[in-house]
Amino acid sequence: MKNWFRLPMLAIQIVGLLAFTQSLKAQTLRKATFELKNEITVQVPDGAKRVRVWTALPQDDPAQEIKNLKIDAPYPYRVELDSEGSKVLFIEGDALKAKELKIVTSFVLTRWEVRSGVDAKQAKPLSDADRARLAHYLQPNKHVIIDEDIRKLALQIVGNEQNPVLAARKLYDWLLENVEYWVKDPKNKKASPVGSTTYCLTSRTGNCTDFESLWTSFARSIGIPTQIVYGSFLKPDLMGQDQDQSYHCWAEFYAPGLGWIPHDVAVADLYAGEFPVNNDNEKLVRLTTADGTYGPNPEKVNYYFGNLDERRVVWSRNRDLIFNPRQDGEPVNALPKAYVEIDGKEHPETKGWVRKLTFRQVN
Numbered sequence: 001m002k003n004w005f006r007l008p009m010l011a012i013q014i015v016g017l018l019a020f021t022q023s024l025k026a027q028t029l030r031k032a033t034f035e036l037k038n039e040i041t042v043q044v045p046d047g048a049k050r051v052r053v054w055t056a057l058p059q060d061d062p063a064q065e066i067k068n069l070k071i072d073a074p075y076p077y078r079v080e081l082d083s084e085g086s087k088v089l090f091i092e093g094d095a096l097k098a099k100e101l102k103i104v105t106s107f108v109l110t111r112w113e114v115r116s117g118v119d120a121k122q123a124k125p126l127s128d129a130d131r132a133r134l135a136h137y138l139q140p141n142k143h144v145i146i147d148e149d150i151r152k153l154a155l156q157i158v159g160n161e162q163n164p165v166l167a168a169r170k171l172y173d174w175l176l177e178n179v180e181y182w183v184k185d186p187k188n189k190k191a192s193p194v195g196s197t198t199y200c201l202t203s204r205t206g207n208c209t210d211f212e213s214l215w216t217s218f219a220r221s222i223g224i225p226t227q228i229v230y231g232s233f234l235k236p237d238l239m240g241q242d243q244d245q246s247y248h249c250w251a252e253f254y255a256p257g258l259g260w261i262p263h264d265v266a267v268a269d270l271y272a273g274e275f276p277v278n279n280d281n282e283k284l285v286r287l288t289t290a291d292g293t294y295g296p297n298p299e300k301v302n303y304y305f306g307n308l309d310e311r312r313v314v315w316s317r318n319r320d321l322i323f324n325p326r327q328d329g330e331p332v333n334a335l336p337k338a339y340v341e342i343d344g345k346e347h348p349e350t351k352g353w354v355r356k357l358t359f360r361q362v363n
Contacts, residue, residue: 030113032310034234034359038105040338042353048095048342053353054082054323055089055103055338056230056315064314065110072104083322086315088335090325095342103338108362111234111310116261118306120165124256126223134254137225141319143333144213144220144228145197151221164224164255171218172265172305176272179214180205183284184275194333195249195319208266209334212251215265225254229262230336231314233290234359245357247336248312264304271300 040055057079058066071077075093082088091103131138140146157174158167182189182205192199195209197217206214212228219226229252232245250264270289274296277285286292290311293300320331328344337355340347347353 029115030310031110032234032361033108033110033363034313034361035108036106036234036313036357036359039356039358040103040340040353041356042101042103042340042347043351044095044099044101045342045352050343051093051095051101051347052325052327052341053089053091053101053103053338054327054332054335054340055091055105056335057087057089057105058107058109059086059314059316061314063112063114063308063310067108067110069105069107072102072106074098074101074103077103080324082316082324082335083320083331084316084318086317086321086335088316088323090323109313111312113310114262114308116258116306118165118169118261119258120163120169122257123163123165125162126164126225126254126256130225130254130256131223134225137227137254138220138223140217140220142331143194143196143198144216144319146217146221150197150201150217154218154222157218158222164253165258165261167222168219168224168253168255168261168263169305171215172263172268174218175211175215175265176269176301178204179211179269180275181211181266181269181288182207183281183288184270186281186284208249208264211266211269212249215263216251219251219253227252227260227318228334229314230316230334231312232336232357234311234313234361235287235290235292236311237287237292238359240358240360242356242358244355245359247315249334249336250308261306262308263306264308268301268304270294271297271304 044051073091075091077089077091079087080090158170161167179200182191189205191207192210195213197213200206200210200214216226216228228249230247230249233248238245250262252260252262254260267289285294290309316335319334321335322331328341329346332339340353
């Protein structure tokens, strides 16, 4: 085992944000093309009468192009929009006719790197009109809490900063200093099952959804419109493997003069300083980032504020989702994979259904 010590945030910021922005402008955007197969397999319990399935689809997104979309399902299906405007595949059928049903979606994805520039000089303070127009992205969710304690801490972090880019970067840096991704120490840390502001702030650990829930709570509490994007990484170690790619999420915040800006503070945490790497965590850490790298890298920390790699796909946006047709249960926390109801009751993942996402890179 190698004994490492965490670097101070000052070292992380060696590559200044403005200098880093200028270096990106001179570079060509990377891109990659993948063939993906997304499989949802539902186990139908004895005596069940009706099954309804809402499955995430690859979304229309400026950074990705979808071709040759094919859907193989045991029942008639249709594509609808959820309450956040994401496309969702809906299937409804007679559960008495099968003990298991499988929905397979395949497509070709071309994904471009995102480089927003995050030029703070071009950003303007948020006006009252901006906040009114984007009010939806300033509201709390069930697990994305906004209260006086959250707002007080967020204001302490950003101080008097009115520039939304610089304020967002202060929140980003605070998480990197104060929260540790659970995979660094899996024996002693874990993620919440729902992506929780409260859990992340209290335990100072979590997964990508916990990180982004806390960051989003901070940002929204001080008037920075924010949304959470759910997708999957396409990790080189898993290419061609008969193994699920799981899911990943990141955030986008709005800055007048620049528009929507992405960041991935959870992945940045794997580059934000030294930590022990051993048999307990090495594989988990390697499979948490897009390219399998990790360890102190100030340039990567700066990169993931405002920029995204090309090895990912977008499935859906935001939380507390209402589907069309509406589900019988409560608003769905998020849709990185699927949501299933049998006879009007939620059919849980793992016990009731599983997802497998496989891929290969074609160029």
